[in-house]
Amino acid sequence: MVRTYSSSEMKIQIKDFNLLEVSSGKKKFLKDFFSDKATVIMFICNHCPYVKHINAELVRLSNDFIPKGISFLAINSNDANKYPEDSPENMKKIHHQLGYPFPYFFDETQDVAKYYGAKCTPEFFIFSGKGNLCYHGQLDDSRPGHKIPVTGSDVRNVLQNILTGININPTYKLSYGCNIKWKT
Numbered sequence: 001m002v003r004t005y006s007s008s009e010m011k012i013q014i015k016d017f018n019l020l021e022v023s024s025g026k027k028k029f030l031k032d033f034f035s036d037k038a039t040v041i042m043f044i045c046n047h048c049p050y051v052k053h054i055n056a057e058l059v060r061l062s063n064d065f066i067p068k069g070i071s072f073l074a075i076n077s078n079d080a081n082k083y084p085e086d087s088p089e090n091m092k093k094i095h096h097q098l099g100y101p102f103p104y105f106f107d108e109t110q111d112v113a114k115y116y117g118a119k120c121t122p123e124f125f126i127f128s129g130k131g132n133l134c135y136h137g138q139l140d141d142s143r144p145g146h147k148i149p150v151t152g153s154d155v156r157n158v159l160q161n162i163l164t165g166i167n168i169n170p171t172y173k174l175s176y177g178c179n180i181k182w183k184t
């Protein structure tokens with residue numbers, strides 16, 4: 001496992017793509033899941049220990065904020081030919097086993113990861129209802145093998161501020177995890 005750090009890209013707007021949503025087995029437009037309050041786009045995968053470490057918190061976090069009008073979308077951009085654990089079939093299994101309350105998309109062409117400048121899993125992007133980037137980075141300070149509990153504090157704080165109407169200056173907080181497995 002190679003530790004990879006997120007990019008510091010902060011000049012992006014939310015963008016629509018048409019991707020396979022694994023629980024339904026159908027291609028869907030991301031915009032159909034965007035919220036007029038805020039949208040959280042999470043680059044995750046099945047095999048990465050950094051993602052496995054936070055999976056339960058992803059479910060808790062999204063269950064806390066979806067009822068408040070926040071949208072969550074998970075995207076796996078890994079090369080499934082080289083990493084079969086990240087195939088759409090296995091993504092569907094994980095989606096059901098973990099009870100993800102959000103759609104899980106497969107970015108087969110890797111165009112979505114390239115557009116957003118995603119480099120690692122997990123990596124988070126939070127957009128306002130107007131599509132402006134509010135946050136890019138980590139879930140919280142917890143990592144596998146550390147004694148820091150998984151709380152989702154960095155993402156939670158941004159979402160709470162959005163919901164309470166606090167003006168958000170775009171914020172970047174370095175994330176690291178497994179590198180996205182690029183096609184060659």
